[in-house]
Amino acid sequence: MHPVDTFELVLSLLAVVVALHWAAQRAGFPPSIALLIGGGAMAFISGLPPVELDPELALVLFLPPLVMDGAYYTALGRFRRHLPGILSLAIGAVIFTTLAVGLVVHWLVPGLPWAACFALGAIVSPPDAISARAVLHRVTLPRRLSALLEGESLLNDATGLVLFRFAVAAALSGVFDAGAALSTFIVHAFGGVAAGLAVSALWIFAVRHLRDSTLIIMANTLMCWVAYIAAETLHVSGVIATVIAGLVLGWYQHIILPARIRLRGAVVWQTLVFTLEALVFILIGFSLRGVLDRVGGIEAVTQTMAVPIIGVVLAVTVARFVWVFGTDLVQYALCAMGMTYPRPLGPRKATVLSWTGMRGVVTLAVALSLPAAMPGRDLMLVTAFAVIFATIVLQGATLGWLIRMLKPVDRDPPAQMSMAETEAAIERARAEAMEVHAYAPDGTLIHPNLLDESRKRLEIVQRYAADEEGYAEGFRLHFEVQQRTLAAGRAELLRIHRAGLIEDEVLHDLEHDLDIEELAIILQRGE
Structure with missing residues (x-):
């Protein structure tokens, strides 16, 4: 078979994969079975080259x-x-x-x-x-x-x-x-x-x-x-x-x-x-x-x-x-x-x-x-x-x-911490990190917007747009504090997981949430 024909055949198979997978999902049938039967039926279509x-x-x-x-x-x-x-x-x-x-x-x-x-x-x-x-x-x-x-x-x-x-x-x-x-x-x-x-x-x-x-x-x-x-x-x-x-x-x-x-x-x-x-x-x-x-x-x-x-x-x-x-x-x-x-x-x-x-x-x-x-x-x-x-x-x-x-019963002992308890532990760790980083060494509150972010977000963006150079440093520190609190939450999640207190599925789910939040911060910073 010519290399171009091989490439075209692969593209055709990928298109068939999409169609069979979609049809199997609509019919409530396992896609693997639909693909297997579909491939077997295609093998006998007249004119198609044999596949070795x-x-x-x-x-x-x-x-x-x-x-x-x-x-x-x-x-x-x-x-x-x-x-x-x-x-x-x-x-x-x-x-x-x-x-x-x-x-x-x-x-x-x-x-x-x-x-x-x-x-x-x-x-x-x-x-x-x-x-x-x-x-x-x-x-x-x-x-x-x-x-x-x-x-x-x-x-x-x-x-x-x-x-x-x-x-x-x-x-x-x-x-x-x-x-x-x-x-x-x-x-x-x-x-x-x-x-x-x-x-x-x-x-x-x-x-x-x-x-x-x-x-x-x-x-x-x-x-x-x-x-x-x-x-x-x-x-x-x-x-x-x-x-x-x-x-x-x-x-x-x-x-x-x-x-x-x-x-x-x-x-x-x-x-x-x-x-x-x-x-x-x-x-x-x-x-x-x-x-x-x-x-x-x-x-x-x-x-x-x-x-x-x-x-x-x-x-x-x-x-x-x-x-x-x-x-x-x-x-x-x-x-x-x-x-x-x-x-x-x-x-x-x-x-x-x-x-x-x-x-x-x-x-x-x-x-x-x-x-x-x-x-x-x-x-x-x-x-x-x-x-x-x-x-x-x-x-x-x-x-x-x-x-x-x-109806096989799951008799394995559950993890020591539930999803909700783990989320609470992460938020506690983030709140503690915020208390550390939101204040200057002399006790002055330097990031009040982080304590009430929903009311301050628009003000921050407008001030930054009006005086980009003058507000750039404060804007940068704003996001740095957010990332530090995220890092604290992530560290607490890993500590709980490494201690064997939660299942791997909980780790992946909550880490995915933290990743999305961190990516949003990175995009807001323009990185």
Whole structure:
């Protein structure tokens, strides 16, 4: 395809994304499902060129920014509190699903080597961060479930990718070394953590020395790809490196980024994430045509692959239920023995958690990267597509209904301070700062307009317009005092958050209000 044609196709896909997203919102349907089905339908339109989604490009283009976005907004306190459950899902559930799918595939297709069966299991085992985000944005979950699902989606790809690489190597060579697989996984995980921390340190240094807001926003945007590519170049987990970088960015951005950069950067970042997230689903559907052409069309699929495909979809779904409910029974047993943590989820939350195993771009990219000599490659490709479609369409469309029917109760202890109490604490800190800065050292009130701003605003502007040079200094001090009180309020908000007294959502909401107020002051000063 000519480069100009490729560009025009991308523009057309973006226009389709807008139309499908709008239609899905009007119909009350999850946009991810509309995009997936719409892309699949477009793939068979006569005259449209086929789309080949390069697996390496798909991973490096889409995965880092969307994983970074999830990590950036992760409630770090809840992430740490529920880390055992997150690791159980991100490591234990992925391994268990890989084994379960491998056993089912070998039972249904006895001629397929064991290593190839487990390679297929590794392809479809990790739930996808992008698919989970797209569906979970539309539902309200208890905080513990949200923490488990967000954390799982950030970490499980690393487990699935390591399992896949070793299974493929075993299928092609006939040799599998469990010890080497375990050591490689440990090196990948801890190496990814180290790479993420190193990139984060460079980011902090760069942001503190850059003066141009556009350059800082660009540095923030590029951070996800730098972390991922640097880690993959060092042969460690790029996913984990990106997660660590996102967590660090989410933690330190409150301190080192000015309000105007945080607000401007948020718009740029949200637009980028929306575009990439939407393109992922429409390109998954669009790639269906090429896969079906390679395996001989829909007739070949229905005649020779239908039974193993249905078996894998059921195995993937049932394996997650077995793992979630099995670990919950273990937690019940531990509670009966006197252990108070971790608490069992209970059947309602366990059912919801079991039904949230949507697969997506990682499953597709890994399947497309299968070597041509891989036994059962065609079956793996079609099965990967079937699992993606079944989990996103079936589970994604019914998740909201399931939550409304089961009504899982949020039993996590609430934060010690509410939104209203936090706002009161911020205002107290700002009032105390105003008392300090509104008076001269001799006790003279030098900023009465700040004590009664609503009646003095017009007078200030008129006096400034009449005598710009004479009033410039007082006008400047007026806004400096306002900014000092804002800084005091911001410091109090961060102190409350760092002390663990409020949830991350409260921090983001109130910080956004302070940022807008500070930006208004900056604009009034003409900066």
